[in-house]
Each structure stands twice: as C-alpha cells, then as structure tokens.
Amino acid sequence: MTKQIFYLVVILLGLKSFSQEEPKQFSLQEAIDYALENNRTAKNAQRDIEAAKQQKWETTSTGLPQINASVDYQNFLKQQVSLIPAEFFGGNPGEFAEVTFGTKQSVSATATLSQKIFDGSYLVGLQSAKVYLEISKNAKIKTDLEVRKAVINAYGNVLLAEQSVQILERNKAALEKNLDELTKIYENGFEEEESVEQLQITLSSVESSLKNTQRLKTLAYQMLNITLGLDVYNNSVLTDSLEDLSLQNMSLDLLKTDTNVENNIDYLIAENDKKAKALLLKFEKSKALPTLNAFVNGGYQAYSDNFNFTSKNQKWFGSSLFGVNLSIPIFSSLGRTAATQRAKINLEKAKDDLIETEQKLQLQIASAKSDYQFAIEDYDNKKQNLNLAERIEQKNQTKFFEGISSSFDLRQAQIQLYAAQQEYLQAMLDVINKKAVLETLLNTVNN
Secondary structure (H helix, E strand, C coil): CHCCCCCCHHHHHHHHHHCCCCCCEEEEHHHHHHHHHHHHHHHHHHHHHHHHHHHHHHHCCCCCEHHHHHEEEEEECCCCCEEHHHHCCCCCCCEEEEEECCCEEEEEEEEEEEEECCCCHHHHHHHHHHHHHHHHEEEEHHHHHHHHHHHHHHHHHHHHHHHHHHHHHHHHHHHHHHHHHHHHHHHCCCHHHHHHHHHHHHHHHHHHHHHHHHHHHHEEEEEEEECCCCCCCEEEEECCCCHHHHHHCHHHHHCCCCCHHCCHHHHHHHHHHHHHHHHHHHEEEHHCCCEEEEEEEEEEEEEECCCCCHHHHHEEEEEEEEEEEECCCCCCCCCCHHHHHHHHHHHHHHHHHHHEEEEEHHHHHHHHHHHHHHHHHHHHHHHHHHHHHHHHHHHHHHHHHHCCCCCHHHHHHHHHHHHHHHHHHCCCHHHHHHHHHHHHCCCCCCC
16 A cells, blocks of 8 residues: 555656646747747737727628518417498498408518618728728737837846846855955954954845845746746746847947838827828718618518418518618708817827827937947946956955955945946846837837
C-alpha cells in the first residue's frame, strides 16, 4: 500500500511538472508582435473592424430587394352578427334580420417583395457606412500604436528593474565586504565607531532599496504580461538588454523627419469626424427629398367553419397585387430645418477641431523631437557622470582605508555613485521611451 501511494505521488508530480507551461521568451520586437495579436484591446479593435464591415453590409442590404412572408389563422369564438333590413329577404318592412357573414375559421398566406427605388437617406447611409469602416480601421491603427508604445514602456520597466536589482546586489555585496573589513579594523582599535555606523547606515539604505526594487520588478513583470495579453502570473523571460536597446534606439535621422501631421493617426481620426459630420448634414437635407418604393405581393386564402385546411379538398383562393408608394415630405413645422441647422453647427465644430488638432500635433511633434534629442544627449552625460562617480567612489574608498579621508566623505561618494547608477539606467530607458513617443506621433514605426 505504501508503494502504491509513493508511485501515485510520483505520477502526480510528473503530470504537474509536465502541465506547467514553458517560460515564454521575448525580444522587444517579439513582445510587440505578440501583443498586437494577443493584447485584449488590440483584439477588440480588430473585432470593431469586423463589426463595421457587417454594419456596412447591413446598411447596403436595406436598399436591396426584401421578401417577407406571413401566415395568419383566425377562428371566431363567436362570430359578429350584423342586422339587415328583413324586407331584403321578403320580410316585413321595418324589421331586421340577424345575419353572420363569412366562415368561422380562415387561413391566409402571403408573400411580399419590396424594393427601394429612390431614397436620399439610403444613399447617404451607404457613404456613412464606408466612413464608419474607415473610422474603425483608423481606430485599430491608433490602438496598435498605443499597444506598441505600452509594450515598449512595460518591457523597458522590467529591464530597468532587473538591472537595478543587479546593481543594488553588487552594491550590497561591496558594502558588506567593506563593513566586515572596517569592523575588524575598529575592533583592533584603528578606526572610530562612527565610521562603522556611517557604513551601516549606507548598507541599510541599500538593503531597503533592494527589497523595494525586487517588489517593483515583480509588478513590472505582471504589467508586461497584462500588456502582452498573457496571464498576469505568466513566467516571461526577456532576451534584450537595456543597454543594447538604448543604443539601437539612438537614431538622429528620426529628428530630421518632416513634421507632416497628416500622417498622424489623431489627425486622420479628426478628419474622419469631419467627414462624418458632413454626411450627417447631407442626411438631414435628404429628409426633405421624396422617397419612392415599389412592392409586389401574392397570397392564398382559405375559409371554412371547421379546421380542415390540410385537406386536399380544401379550396384556396389566390390574389396578387403590385403597387408603388411615393412619399413627399411637405411641412414639418420647421423640425427638418432645425435638424439641418444643428448638423451645420456640428460640422463647423468638427472643422475647428481638425484645425486645432493639426496645430496641437505640430507642437507635440516638435516637443517630442526635443525630448528625444535631450534623451540622447542626457544618456551621454549620465554615462560620463557614472564613470566619474565610480572613480570618485573608488578614490574615496582607497583614501578612507588609508586613513586620509573621513567616513562621511566616503558615504557622500557612495550616495553620489548610487544616484549616478540609477540616473544612467533611467537615461537609457528614456531614450527608448522618447523614441517610441516620437514614432507614435509621426506614425512611422521602424521595426
């Protein structure tokens, strides 16, 4: 029995390990490609395009032939009685005879074919359906651009957290070594207790930062998973490094790109809105036009006092009809005029919105170019500062253990080094993120 339980546990553990998904590995580009296919917002944007296509056909179909059929069955529980002068049947004048017309039960089956011949609102509706599809496609492009930018930010934040943890762990190890050496020197009476305490303060601060950064790293991975469309607790592995990505994303040629706002997706969406408002104005005007429709119907009717309509001896009476309907709007108590004026006002607002969007985008692109150029320049500056801070810290450490400088000077140099490390990491991340912002505004994604 014990052996059986042992084998069962082994099998279950094997199945569990087999069922666990392999860690997903992503370069930045692979992460972007994966998110564009699996991000939930991106998938819904694609569904909106499919829905717009269906709506376009739905609008188109209203102008195509329509066939409807109906079957009606009637059974008089009590037939209506009509009074007819009795003298029609040879009775006395002034008297009335009670008469029931028709049979107690009846069945009728009819089919109607209808067709629009002219309807101004239908023509405008066709144009609106095309614009709506175009709006959905532009919304998908905007969504993809935003998803791409979100992936870049999330991917960069994970790399920043990863590298921050590595640096803090190195700093912690170096401080622990220094503290151990300094403690021995202090115990031998060659150093003051204050020096040990200064180093302990620095170590405590680094340990606290390390714990916080490790928690932030976990959150950064979870945010990346959500952005990619994965389960929040998925085990993802990133194959690019922060430094490599920052170097790859330094492109001064991008700063020379013409500021053409007409390529910006927000401009295209504002232009779509203007088209939609113009079509709404045409739609309101079209309501003043007559509409012309034609129809043909045919059917059969059967009558009986008993339900025997399924009998082959039941007699059916056929009928058919062709007709044309012309509807002419004449007076709406100025309702159509008010609707048309309201549509004109909305169109003027859309035109102004388009102009304002164009001007704002020009400013945003100019600002994004400036931010990106500063990020590149700041990267070089922070890299030089890091090299200097490392040399200064090394010199102060040497001086301190040689008894030339104080523990306070050493701590200041260490704090300066730690700040320079984080600033350098942030500078690398800024290069990546600022380029993503500029590419999104220019709508020129370079893969």
